[in-house]
Structures are given as structure tokens and as C-alpha cells.
Amino acid sequence: MVRSKCWILAAILLVGPVAFGQSQGQQTTAPDHMEHRFDNPEQLAKSFDDPARDAWQMPDRVIAALSLKRGQVVADVGAGTGYFTVRLAKAPTTPKVYGVDIEPKMVSYLRDRATKDGLHNVVAVQAAADTPNLPEPVDVVLIVDTYHHIGGREAYFRKLAKSLKPGGKVAIIDFRTDSKEGPPAEFHFPAEKVKAEMSAAGYKLAAQHDFLPRQQFLIFELASRPSR
Numbered sequence: 062m063v064r065s066k067c068w069i070l071a072a073i074l075l076v077g078p079v080a081f082g083q084s085q086g087q088q089t090t091a092p093d094h095m096e097h098r099f100d101n102p103e104q105l106a107k108s109f110d111d112p113a114r115d116a117w118q119m120p121d122r123v124i125a126a127l128s129l130k131r132g133q134v135v136a137d138v139g140a141g142t143g144y145f146t147v148r149l150a151k152a153p154t155t156p157k158v159y160g161v162d163i164e165p166k167m168v169s170y171l172r173d174r175a176t177k178d179g180l181h182n183v184v185a186v187q188a189a190a191d192t193p194n195l196p197e198p199v200d201v202v203l204i205v206d207t208y209h210h211i212g213g214r215e216a217y218f219r220k221l222a223k224s225l226k227p228g229g230k231v232a233i234i235d236f237r238t239d240s241k242e243g244p245p246a247e248f249h250f251p252a253e254k255v256k257a258e259m260s261a262a263g264y265k266l267a268a269q270h271d272f273l274p275r276q277q278f279l280i281f282e283l284a285s286r287p288s289r
């Protein structure tokens with residue numbers, strides 16, 4: 062019995078699509094976002110930080126596309142185990158990186174990982190459902206495989222606008238509608254839906270990159286400065 066439970070757990074963690082949200086039993090879906098707990102960072106790290114991910118996630122190319130400048134501040138919202146946070150922190154421009162997550166165990170895991178790796182430019186931040194709780198305005202917000210987990214997105218991104226420096230960008234990477242990987246199909250949002258939602262929240266498209274084989278990569282900036 063115990064052995065078969067272990068096997069089922071191992072199988073769940075080995076299958077990429079499931080690790081990125083397609084599990085049974087734990088989730089309840091709402092019309093506009095997917096609720097799912099990511100409360101087992103040690104296990105999830107096996108898939109999130111699997112070196113094989115680099116082939117399709119292309120982190121160096123993604124980070125290059127963000128065009129970071131020295132001294133800039135980045136927030137990795139929905140940072141998980143820190144796949145992008147640690148790479149951002151090691152980028153040549155060595156930005157200060159807020160690794161933000163709603164799951165307390167992920168925040169602790171990321172804090173420990175940054176300490177072990179000697180990444181003094183990483184700050185782990187506990188998010189709430191309606192705000193990333195950023196302690197200062199940032200130049201770039203990166204949101205990877207997390208947009209579909211955020212509820213009330215129009216209000217969320219309107220509020221987030223107040224945490225962007227002038228010229229700040231929000232980069233959203235999430236699974237394409239035709240991707241076999243990722244969360245259940247209803248949470249593979251068409252790019253047009255993401256653009257429409259971001260437009261309603263006060264943003265305009267600044268760039269769209271098509272080099273990722275599984276995900277769309279959209280970069281937004283504010284259509285106008287928010288009133289503070």
C-alpha cells in the first residue's frame with residue numbers, strides 16, 4: 062500500500078504537465094483562474110528545476126529579451142522554487158530580484174536556496190492573492206506559468222501598476238493554447254485574451270516573442286501612468 066502510494070507520487074512528479082498544475086483531487090477551478098497549492102517545494106523542484114527544462118524554457122534567451130540594465134530591480138512573481146529568480150540574480154547586470162510567491166513553503170525554500178547560493182541580491186517575498194506585496198517599485202515584473210493562477214486579474218494588475226517604476230514592464234509567459242504541456246486546457250489562455258485583460262487593466266503590448274516552443278511570451282507596459 063505504502064509502496065504503491067510512493068509510486069503514484071513519483072509518477073505525478075515525473076510527468077511535466079502534472080507538475081505544472083494538472084493534478085487531480087487538490088484543485089478547484091474557478092471560471093477565470095486555476096487554484097492549486099504548490100506546497101511541496103522539495104518534490105516540485107525535481108520538475109521545476111529539471112535541467113531538461115532549459116531546452117524548451119530557454120531561460121538565457123528569455124532574460125536577454127527583458128533587456129535589463131545595471132541597477133534595475135526585477136520581481137519574479139510566482140517564483141516557485143526559483144528557476145528564474147536565481148538565473149536573473151546571476152545575470153550580468155546583477156539586478157536586485159524579488160522572488161515572490163503566495164505559498165509560504167515556496168518563499169522559505171527560495172530564501173534558503175538564495176542563501177546557500179550566496180545570492181545576496183535575492184529577496185524572498187510572501188505574496189497575497191491580490192498583491193505581490195512588493196516593498197519598492199520595480200523595473201520588470203516577470204510572471205512565468207503563474208498568470209492563470211491569479212484571480213481577479215484586472216484589479217490585480219491595476220494595483221500592480223503602482224509598483225512599477227516609470228517605463229516599467231510586465232512580462233508574462235504562459236502555456237500556448239496548442240501546447241500539450243502545462244495546466245488543464247481551459248487554463249491555456251489565448252494570447253488575445255491576455256492582451257485584452259491587460260488592456261482592461263491599463264497596459265499596452267510592448268513586445269511579443271515567439272521563440273518559446275510551449276509558451277507565449279508577452280511584454281506589457283503601462284498605457285498611461287497610474288494615479289497614486
Ligand SMILES: C[S@@+](CC[C@H](N)C(=O)[O-])C[C@H]1O[C@@H](n2cnc3c(N)ncnc32)[C@H](O)[C@@H]1O
Pocket residue numbers: 080081082098099109138139140141142143144145161162163164167188189190191192193204205206207210211212
Ligand atoms: C507553476 S508554478 C511556476 C513557478 C515558476 N515561475 C517557474 O516557472 O518555475 C506557479 C507558482 O505561482 C505561485 N502562485 C500562484 N498564485 C500566485 C499569486 N497570486 N501570487 C504569487 N504567486 C502565486 C504558486 O505558489 C507557484 O509557486
